Amino acid sequence: MSWVKQVGWRHLVGITAVLFSLFPIVFVVSAALNPLGTLSSSELLPTGFTLRNFVDLFAEHAFVNWYGNSLLIAGLASAAAIFISMLAAYAFSRMRFRGRRVGLLSLLMIQMFPQFLAVVTIYLMFTTITDLWPAVGFNTAWGLILLYLGGALGVNTWLMKGFFDTVPKELDESATMDGASHAQAFFRIILPLVTPIIAVTGLLVFIATINEFLLANVFLTDTEAKTLSVGLYGLLGGESRNTNFGIFCAGSLLTAIPTVLVFQFLQRYIVSGLTAGSVKG
Template sequence: MAAIDPTVASTTGGTGGTGDAGRPAGRVNDTRLRGRRWWKEVGWRHVVGVVVIVYCVLPLLYVLSAALNPNGSLTGSNDLFSTVSLSNFGELFGRGFGGWAVNSLVICVVTAIGTVLMGAAAAYAFSRYRFRGRRSTLTGLLLVQMFPQMLAAVAIFLLLLQLKDVFPVLGLNSIPGLIAVYLGGALGVNTFLLYGFFNTVPKELDEAARIDGASHAQVFWTIIMPLVTPILVVVGLLSFISTYGEFFIASTVLQSNSKFTLAIGLYQWASDERNAPWGLFAAGAVLAAIPVILLFLFLQKYIVGGLTSGSVKG
């Protein structure tokens, strides 16, 4: 008797004429998508992905090409990377870019830290305590946030102008004054964001800590704050980004070149349509994007946790 080929036996379900599922002998179940079905279910997604990548990457390449072009014009950058030079980057810091960058980082870091601390304290109070006017205050914060901060630009200008005579540090054309304006504008929306997250932390943890003799401050700093770290990081990052690129309020408050932020300083370069140093502007834009990119890379794991998950496990 002739030997049976094991490969044939495995595909036919033995020596019979049909397989285990009643398939004809010698046929294998092929589940791969082919032809029109592949394009209908999978192929179009690849096309959309490529189009989106090109749409996002091409402007970045154009800006980088303009930054490396010493000619200083956008039309001269139509041929991508036809000329490569670092002269624009070297000239930046002789035109005030370094001071603007320091001002922006100081404002954004202080605003982010202050926003997190103020929002966390307010959210903890609303989440854990029951007092008269609690619901109306929450509703008031929500209603106030319905109006953008730029609507109050005239009021902010007049307020800081009068405040300058009493507290010059917080008056017009002062960085602490701008930080105070940012902190006041961001308190409402961040309080609501943190309030919902604080409610996910069981109150039994607070009660157990108080039984052990912990004070309200100890409960807040040693128990609640570590558990809500993801949402704190998200709030801080959103605050940093929103103030880093904010222009309208900053241009209303700050008036001297030495106190400009990056947004105001770069706008001064690009405001002249005929003689704007587009090469310097593009180089400044490239360097200005580095802090935000680094923050996203460093805080990525916290961002995902703060936006998609709760704060307590087990």
């Protein structure tokens, strides 16, 4: 009886949660392996085994392009976003200057205005940009990366600043006393100590970017320029919703791979980074 009270209920909750978590994923795997490849013939557990859906995905659609675009955009955008917000977090955490409080508050406010609400304006803006500089206009990775970087300062800076605050000030102060410049104090003293939060923010931005659908959908209309989210969404459009389901599920599984890899790679930082960043203390 005491086992039930001590440990048993924990297993019960754990198993229920795992079932809830896994049920749609098992369905995706089953549908991806389903020889018929339609929604109506896909069962929860696999009824057959074929790799045809995967083969079709590569043969009939520009999946390789989409994959490359997604990796390029998510990789570059998250790296650049981390760098930018890292710098800003350092300034907010370590320096006292006029407008600091206002700056922090406005960062919070501006990101509450969903960038998506301004989608009409963004569209008009990039129509002009495409006209002037096609290299960073519609249907280019560079333009979309720039657009994503507009939001880089938002939540990441707050998250990082919270973590930076936990690093004792004395460390960089003594480095400054020894003659280090502010840049050296940051890159050589602080940065090595805050890798957990850098890893976590990197993961969050990467996942958010690779999943981003709305702006990318407006931005990328050429088949070859699409990202995974836009391309896969197109597979289920109109009449093909039932017939392309297997291919879609195969694509979704392959899309999860980069995320899982990044996750594995950064795993040891994740739990400590997530909590310590949320609020100092």
